[in-house]
Amino acid sequence: MDRPVALTIAGSDPSGGAGIQADLKTFHQLGAYGTAVITALTAQNTQGVTGVHVVPAAFVAEQLETLLADVGIDAVKLGMLATAEIAETVGRFLAAEPLASAYSVLDPVMVATSGDRLVDEDATDAIRELLPLASVITPNVPEAAVLLGVEPAVDVPGLRVQAERLRSELGAQRVLLKGGHLGGEQAVDVWADEDGVREFTDERVDTKNTHGTGCTLSSALAALRPQLSDWPGTARITKFWLTSALTNGDRLEIGHGHGPVDHFTELNDTRGTQP
């Protein structure tokens, strides 16, 4: 196909490692034309978030209406949906054409790496309602637990159970449950779809530059899926690329906290991968 057009619906991170900024860099690096609808401004650096300024839901809708009236979208990534009203608004667009026919990746962002809350607590129910609408959801360990209303998984068997429950009980079509928070020598993610549950494993990279890994992963899935033939294959390749980008993060010296991954990483850069 021609160069795919990818849309991110997410918040702004001025430090460039997460949010809209990370998504657009990832789209560009992985061969997609990037478009963006902004849900919130954050005042944020590699050390934390000092403030959030939410875009009114009606103006999120206006951005979407104006964009979609003119530009065809092949894949959409949803990130920080700051309030219940924004999540409901975005859900209405995701359920209808043209976005209903696009590949969609929902990263149910709740809390930043720094521990700062990015989404109102009362938005959780509205985000839960969106799960069946997305082609893939990409929760991390704490987000999966909040969505299911259970304690966070502490090991890979626990991740497998929760990934399947997100499908069978909450209606997600496909789940990439990210195991970055589990620790250990390997970074294990669990994939669940109608064909069953499988694990994607890479060596854990010893780095503090993990700001925006979740954002980067979900936008990479959206950029690559239109260029590849199936979802599990796209998820496997995306994780290889992310591991390399985490390894290459040492090439950058950005800020004093959790720095970003290196979005300049080539898709065929396998330095970070030990298959």
Ligand SMILES: Nc1ncnc2c1ncn2[C@@H]1O[C@H](COP(=O)(O)OP(=O)(O)OP(=O)(O)O)[C@@H](O)[C@H]1O
């Ligand atoms: N140190 C690491 N080495 C290799 N892979 C990692 C490392 N940390 C996280 N990952 C991978 O990065 C992706 C994001 O993982 P994580 O579970 O941390 O999600 P997140 O919490 O949304 O991200 P963030 O840390 O940006 O908040 C997953 O594929 C995970 O396996």
Ligand SMILES: Cc1ncc(COP(=O)(O)O)c(N)n1
């Ligand atoms: C605007 C914005 N959106 C999302 C995140 C989550 O980032 P992470 O991938 O580090 O969890 C963030 N820190 N800022």
